[in-house]
Amino acid sequence: MNDKAPSGAPVRVPRYSGSARINHWIMAIAFVILLLSGLSLFHPALFFLSGIFGGGAMVRWLHPWAGVVFALGFLMLFIRFLPANLPELTDFKWLAKIRYVVSGRDEFLPEVGKYNAGQKLVFWSQAALVPIMVVSGFALWTPGLDFLQSTFGIKATMDHRRLAAVVHAAAAVTTIVIWIVHVYAAIWVRGTLSAMIRGSVTGGWGWRHHRRWLKREVADGHVKSG
Amino acid sequence: MTTFQPLDIVRTSATVTTAPPAGRDVEVAKLIDVSKCIGCKACQSACLEWNDLREPVGTNLGVYDNPHDLTPNTWTLMRFTEWENPQSGNLEWLIRKDGCMHCEDPGCLKACPAPGAIVQYANCIVDFQHDACIGCGYCEKGCPFNIPRVSRIDNKAYKCSLCSDRLAIGQQPACAKACPTHAIMFGTKTEMLAQAEKNIGVLKTRGYSKAGLYNPPGVSGTHVMYVLHHADQPQLYAGLADNPSISPLVEAWKGIGKYAGMAVIGATALIGAFHYLVRGPNKVSAHDEDEAKRLAEAPK
Structure with missing residues (x-):
């Protein structure tokens, strides 16, 4: 793959612990279930997707529960990843050079920590959208309505539920768009997937995309050389 | 409920392509003259009886409405309102038989995500096909009249079928047949509009100058229509919508x-x-x- 072979195998830098990866992949599976089952009820042309789950009635049962799993997974992931996702000045410098991001010329970008501004935007937009999806989803779900009434004393009127349907659909479309960006970035930026599969990336990946993070990992002695 | 053939269906829920039949069949309609209703609930009983439904014994809240709301079993419900007419000073007992209005422009059908779960027949009946229903409750949100109810037992939505099964064999709806005062009438829409004119004329001679027909244009008309003695104030009749239409949110x-x-x-x-x-x-x-x-x- 490389013209000039590096001396020996690349160093590997740990990026995600086992529990972080399990947390992520539980969410990923729940998300794909939510995506397929949700789209099957969104547009008639996609109703055939309900066949994957055993029909529309099964979709209607499964979708809210997958949502509950996803939301709980996100809550844990949010707490876990929050410190590394706090905004900083570098994020704005990075965003100002977004054209170099899109064209893949990382050498013109500022050195970033564990997450770049794009990743942070994915994190924060989901942090905003997941609660919206949960609240509007509860208003569209009989057990959810029961829960809202018995726990919080909230009785959703029919107009609330209609609004919830529109909000849920709009937030879902936004979530799916962000998910496409998230998945695409992981595929486009080679070497990224191993962070969530093996738990580590190569040093070169860190050097190219998250140099400040790599330097700190090295300084903290997390990178075994040789 | 398969008494109708595919060509008898003019609209189907959640279907990308719809082949309309050559033309509409005779439009049927139910006309309910609320001024003739005596609140006997024979229509409710007949509905339960014909559709083989039973409502569990409920509790008395001190009003005549029984049960208190439409349910997956109660597809039609007498709603009682006591209203003091400010002009005459009379206490008027307004009784309205609530149930599916069989809209020409059905919100339930438009909101339904399950192909074929809601259909509109060529005779204009809007009917639920329970084998295709997935129990999502979108029809409840689509309906401008708050009619469909999703059962917590089988997770399917229920409402009045205008006795589509009885109609298919030349019978009138069970409620209309059971009504002892002819407050519920059934026939073609043309016949019912003519009948309504007569009944409204009678009401006007009795001093109800605002008597009129409830056939709301917001849903392109309905196939269950009311003759109201106070047609200028439909909301008097247990909150009947003044000008119902499919919610813009649903659209x-x-x-x-x-x-x-x-x-x-x-x-x-x-x-x-x-x-x-x-x-x-x-x-x-x-x-x-x-x-x-x-x-x-x-x-x-």
């Missing part, structure tokens, strides 16, 4: 929204595909790996 959600949503998702995926085709993958170079190695091996 946004199941109308333009579903196309816009698909377009946005599709466009994002396409942009991604084109970006990859034009730019290729963002690869880590050997130089990057060497730099990282140098960094990792540098003496602390």
Whole structure:
């Protein structure tokens, strides 16, 4: 793959612990279930997707529960990843050079920590959208309505539920768009997937995309050389 | 409920392509003259009886409404209102037989995501096909009259079928047959409109100058119509909607929204595909790996 072979195998830098990866992949599976089952009820042309789950009635049962799993997974992931996702000045410098991001010329970008501004935007937009999806989803779900009434004393009127349907659909479309960006970035930026599969990336990946993070990992002695 | 053939169906829920039949059949309609209703609930009983439904014994809240609301079993319900007429000073007992209005423009059908779960027949009856129903409750949101109810037992939505099964064998709806005062009448829509004219004329001679027909244009008319003695104030009759129409939220959600949503998702995926085709993958170079190695091996 490389013209000039590096001396020996690349160093590997740990990026995600086992529990972080399990947390992520539980969410990923729940998300794909939510995506397929949700789209099957969104547009008639996609109703055939309900066949994957055993029909529309099964979709209607499964979708809210997958949502509950996803939301709980996100809550844990949010707490876990929050410190590394706090905004900083570098994020704005990075965003100002977004054209170099899109064209893949990382050498013109500022050195970033564990997450770049794009990743942070994915994190924060989901942090905003997941609660919206949960609240509007509860208003569209009989057990959810029961829960809202018995726990919080909230009785959703029919107009609330209609609004919830529109909000849920709009937030879902936004979530799916962000998910496409998230998945695409992981595929486009080679070497990224191993962070969530093996738990580590190569040093070169860190050097190219998250140099400040790599330097700190090295300084903290997390990178075994040789 | 398969007494109708595919060509008898003019509209089907959640279906991209619909082949309309050659033409509409005779439009049927039920006409309810609320001024003739004595509140005997024979229509409620007949509905339960014909459809083989039973309502569990409930509790008395001190009103005549029994049960208190429409349920998956109670497809029609007498709603009682005591109203003091400010003009005459009379206490008027307004009784309205509530149930599906069989809209010409059915909101339930437009909101339904399950193909074929809600159909509109050529005779204009809007009917639920329970084998295709998935129990999502979208029909409840689509309905401007708050009629469908999803059962917690089998998770399917229920409402008045206008006795489509009885009609198919030349019978009138069970409620109309049971009504002892002919407050519920059934026939073609043309006949019922003519009948309504007569009944309204009679009411006007009795001093109800605002008597009129309830056939709301917001849903392009209904196939259950009311003759009201106070047609200028439909909300008097247990909150009958003044000018019902499908909520703009439902139109946004199941109308333009579903196309816009698909377009946005599709466009994002396409942009991604084109970006990859034009730019290729963002690869880590050997130089990057060497730099990282140098960094990792540098003496602390």
